[in-house]
Amino acid sequence: MLAGPALAHVGVQPVGEAAKGGYATVNFKVPNERDDASTVKLEVNFPTEHPLASVSPQAVPGWKIAVTKSKLDKPIEMHGKQITEAVSKVTWTATGDAKVAPGYFQQFPLSIGQLPEDADQLVFKTLQTYDNKEVVRWIDAPTEGAEPESPAPVLTLTAATEDGHGAAAGAKDDDAKGGAEHASDQSDGEHGATENAASSDSSDGTARGLGIAGIVVGAAGVAFGVLAGRRRTPSTGTPATPAS
Template sequence: MFTSPCTARRISAAGALALTALFVSAAPALAHVEVKSDTPQALAQNVSLTFEAEAESDSAGITEMRVVLPEGIDPAGVTLQGQPKGWKLKAGADGFTVGGPAVAVGMNAVFTVKVPQLPDADELAFKTIETYSDGKISRWIEIPKGDEKPQQPAPVMELKAAAPGASPLAPSPSASDTPAPAPATTSAAPAAPAPEAADKDEESGGNTGLLVGGVVIALLAAAGVAWWALKRRSGTPQN
C-alpha cells in the first residue's frame, strides 16, 4: 500500500503527540501538603484542621510533621484529635510537631488538630516540614504570590468572612499577670487593746484605788478611837 508523503507526516505527528501524552500522564504528580478545615471561617472557634502529606519516597515512610502556625493561633491551645498510630503532639514557640513511628512506605501521613480560634484573615498559610525515616526532609514553606506557583508551596487555606458579632477570644492570663502573694512576716507588733477592754481596765484600776483608800481610812479611824479610849481610861481618878 502506497502512503503519500503528506499522510506519512500526519501519522508521524499524531504518533508524537500520543507518545508525549503518554509520558505526561505517566509522570508522578508533585507531592505536597494540604490543609483543610471543618469550619474555614475567620474568628471561628474550636476549629478542626486536617493536614495530609503526600508520600514522595519509595523506600521510607514519614515520621514527623512540623507546622509553623500563622499569627493569631496560640500553639499552647492546639490539641491532637486524630493521627497515625503512635504519633504525639509537642507544642513549640511558633507552632507544633506531630510525629512518631514511620507510616507505611507510600502511604500519606494524615492527622487532625483542634485550635481554639482562627484569626481574622482572608487566608492562612501553614509552613510545614516533613521528615522521613531515612532522614530526608521536605520543606513546604514557600508562600504562593499571585499566579506564581512555587516548587514547594506551603499549605494555604482560604477563609470565609467572620460571622456577624464574632470577636477574638480574650487571651488567658499568664503566670506573670497573677499578683504575687505578700511575704509572710516573722514577727507582729502587739495589737492595741480594744476600747472596751481599755475602759474596763481603767475602771478596774479606779475601783481598786478607792477600796485601798477606804481600808486605810477605816484603820486610821479605828486607831484614833482606840487611842481616845486609852487616854480616857488613864485620866479617870481612882477611888
C-alpha cells in the same frame, strides 16, 4: 504531568468551614512522595503574625504528639483574658511500626482557634522527615500567578458567621441533617404502611380463598352423603314374603 506532583504536597483542609473569628477542625494531609522511604515525622509551624492560643490535637494511633508554645511579643485578648503565649509548633513523631509508607497518606487532625478576623488565609510552614533522614521543607508562601516549588500548606478562611464561632453554619448543618432524618422517617413510615396494606390484602385474599374452598368441600360432602344413603336403602329393606 505537571499537576501530578502538586497533588502530593502536604496540605491542610478544614472539616466544614474555617470562619474568621471562629474555631475550626483541620486536617493536615501528608502523602508519601518517595518510593524507597517512609514518612516518620511531621512538624507544622504556626504563623507568628496571627497567633492561635487554642490548639488541640486529636490522637493518631502510633504517633507521639508534642505541642510547643512560645511567648508573644504582644499579648492578645481571648474571651476577656490576656494571652501571653500561643502555640508555635505541633510535631508528630512515629513510634513503633507506625509510619506513612510509600503509596499511602496520613491525616493529622487539629482543633484550632480563635481564627483571625483580619486575614483571608493562614500559612503553615511544614517539615516532612523520612526514615532515610531526608527532610522536605514545605515552607514557600503562595505567590500570585505561579505555584512555589515547595508550597507551604495554606488554610483559606471564610467570612465570619453570625456569632463568630461557626454556630450559624453548624445550625444549618443540624437543620439539614434533621430534615433528612425526618424525610427518611416519613419515607420509612410510608413504606411500612404500604407493606402492611399489601400484607393485609394478601391475608384477606387467602382467607376468602380458604372460605370458598371450605364451602365447596362441604357441599361435595353433603352430596356424597345423600347419594350414598340412596344407594343403601334397597339393601336394608325387609325381604318380600313369597306367594303361597
